[in-house]
Amino acid sequence: MSDMHFKIVLIILLIIAAGYIFHLRFKNFNLRRLLDDTLHKKAEIGNFLSIFSKNLKTVEEIEDSMNMTARYVADLVGASSLCIFTLEEDGFLKAAGIAGAFPPLHKSTEYVLTKPRFILESLRREKIKVGDGIIGEIAQNRESLLLEDAAEDPRIAATGAVIPIETLMAVPMVKEGKLIGVVCAVNNREDGKPFSPEQFSSLKFMAGQVELAYNIVKVYSTLSKQQRINQELEFAKQLQHSLLPKEFPEWGQFSVHAFSKSAKEVSGDFYDFVEIDKDRLLVIIGDACGKGIPACLLMFMARSFIRANIERYTTLNELMQDLNNNLYRDTSAERFITIACCVLNRKENTIEYVRAGHTELLIFVPSHHHSLRKIFTQGTALGLMPGDMVDEFETFTFSFQKDLSILLYTDGITEALNKNDEEFGMDRLRDNFMASCETRSSPQETIEKMLRSVDMFVEETPQSDDETLVVIKHRENFV
Missing domain, CATH: 3.30.450.40 (GAF domain)
Structure with missing residues (x-):
C-alpha cells in the first residue's frame, strides 16, 4: 500500500471515528435532556399532588x-x-x-x-x-x-x-x-x-x-364520611411511600443512611436526598406539626417545594426563607414544620448545615478525644410567621474529617415514653450514638442499634410520635 493510499484510508477512518463520536455526544445530549425533562415533570407532579x-x-x-x-x-x-x-x-x-x-x-x-x-x-x-x-x-x-x-x-x-x-x-x-x-x-x-x-x-x-x-x-x-377518611389515608400512604428515597447514597467520602417509623398510618416526619449538582447533595430531615393526614400533607408541600426549586438557590438561608413564605401563605395558622438540611460537598470535603426550629445536630469527632459536639444554629420553624418577621437562618460549615459521624433526628426519638412516662431523653441518645461511633459502626448499623435501644426502653408502650434518624459517616478506606 502506497503512502498516499495509506493516508487516504487513515483520513477516512478519522472522519468515520469523528462522526461516531459526534453521534455518541449528540445521543448523550438527548438522553440528558430527556432525563432533565422527566425529573422536571416528576417535580411538577409531586408539587401538584401535594397541593x-x-x-x-x-x-x-x-x-x-x-x-x-x-x-x-x-x-x-x-x-x-x-x-x-x-x-x-x-x-x-x-x-x-x-x-x-x-x-x-x-x-x-x-x-x-x-x-x-x-x-x-x-x-x-x-x-x-x-x-x-x-x-x-x-x-x-x-x-x-x-x-x-x-x-x-x-x-x-x-x-x-x-x-x-x-x-x-x-x-x-x-x-x-x-x-x-x-x-x-x-x-x-x-x-x-x-x-x-x-x-x-x-x-x-x-x-x-x-x-x-x-x-x-x-x-x-360519592363516599361516606368513613370511606372518605379511609380513602384519604390510603391515598396519602401510597403517595408518601412512593416519594421516600428507595436507595441511600454513597456520595464520595460520605455514606448516608436513614430510617423513619410513623406513629399512625402516615407520618409527618420525612427525610430526603436531593442532588443539587455533580458535587453537592442535599440531605433533609423534617418534622411537621402534629401527626396523621394534616402533618403528612404539610410534609408533602415542603418536600415538593425543595425538590422543585433547590437548583435556583445559592444559599440555604434563601431556600429556608422562601419555603417559609410558601408554607405561611398556603397553610393555616396552627400548622408549621421543622427542618434541618446538610449540603454534602464531595469536591470541597465540607458540610453546610442549617436548621429551621429543628433538633440540634450531633457530631462525633474522634480526633478530639472522641468528643460529641452539639450544633444549634439560629432558625425558626417554617410556616409560623410571615417573611418580614423571620430572622436570617444561620448556617454552619465545617470540613468532613476522617471517621467523623453526624446524627440528625426528630424529637419522636428523645420524647419516646416508657410505662412510667419517662422520656428516652437526650442523654440516652448521645450515649447510644457515641457508643456506636466508637465501635466504628456503619450508618445503617448505628441506626439499628439506636432503634433497638429505644424499643428496649419503651417496651410495650405504644409509640406516641413519629421517629426518624439520619446518620452521615465518613466512608471507611475512602481515598
Whole structure:
C-alpha cells in the first residue's frame, strides 16, 4: 500500500471515528435532556399532588378543589386565566374550575353583563354542547389547539367576548378513549406575548394531572364520611411511600443512611436526598406539626417545594426563607414544620448545615478525644410567621474529617415514653450514638442499634410520635 493510499484510508477512518463520536455526544445530549425533562415533570407532579391533596378534607372543600387545581395549572403554564370544562352526565360541557377572569368562549345572551363576577357566575351556569364553539369543537375532535394570535380567529370574534382574547390554548382530557373534558388557557401573563410551544406542551402534560384530580373529586363526592377518611389515608400512604428515597447514597467520602417509623398510618416526619449538582447533595430531615393526614400533607408541600426549586438557590438561608413564605401563605395558622438540611460537598470535603426550629445536630469527632459536639444554629420553624418577621437562618460549615459521624433526628426519638412516662431523653441518645461511633459502626448499623435501644426502653408502650434518624459517616478506606 502506497503512502498516499495509506493516508487516504487513515483520513477516512478519522472522519468515520469523528462522526461516531459526534453521534455518541449528540445521543448523550438527548438522553440528558430527556432525563432533565422527566425529573422536571416528576417535580411538577409531586408539587401538584401535594397541593391538591391537602384540600381534600370536607365536601365543601371538594367542591372548591377544581378551582384550586385551575389556579395551580394557570400558575404553572403562565396563563392569565384558565377554565376546566368537564363532560357532565347530561352530555353537556360545564365549567368545573376557573382561575382568573376567564372570558366566555360560547356565545350567550347572558354575557351582556360586563362585571367579571357576573361573567364568571354565568360561565358556571352555562352548558356547552359538544361540537358548539371552540370548546365544543375541541371536545368533539379531541385535538389540542394553540392560537398564537387569537384575535384573528373568526371563532373568537363570533363570541363577542367583553374580555379581550389575545392568545389561547386548549387541550382535551381523554382517558381510555372516553372524553372527560377540556382545559383551556387564555392570555399570556407576559402582556402582548403569544403562548409559546413550551407553554402549550406544559398544558398538555398537566391535562393528565387535571383528569386525575377530577376523578379523585368524583370518587370522594360519592363516599361516606368513613370511606372518605379511609380513602384519604390510603391515598396519602401510597403517595408518601412512593416519594421516600428507595436507595441511600454513597456520595464520595460520605455514606448516608436513614430510617423513619410513623406513629399512625402516615407520618409527618420525612427525610430526603436531593442532588443539587455533580458535587453537592442535599440531605433533609423534617418534622411537621402534629401527626396523621394534616402533618403528612404539610410534609408533602415542603418536600415538593425543595425538590422543585433547590437548583435556583445559592444559599440555604434563601431556600429556608422562601419555603417559609410558601408554607405561611398556603397553610393555616396552627400548622408549621421543622427542618434541618446538610449540603454534602464531595469536591470541597465540607458540610453546610442549617436548621429551621429543628433538633440540634450531633457530631462525633474522634480526633478530639472522641468528643460529641452539639450544633444549634439560629432558625425558626417554617410556616409560623410571615417573611418580614423571620430572622436570617444561620448556617454552619465545617470540613468532613476522617471517621467523623453526624446524627440528625426528630424529637419522636428523645420524647419516646416508657410505662412510667419517662422520656428516652437526650442523654440516652448521645450515649447510644457515641457508643456506636466508637465501635466504628456503619450508618445503617448505628441506626439499628439506636432503634433497638429505644424499643428496649419503651417496651410495650405504644409509640406516641413519629421517629426518624439520619446518620452521615465518613466512608471507611475512602481515598
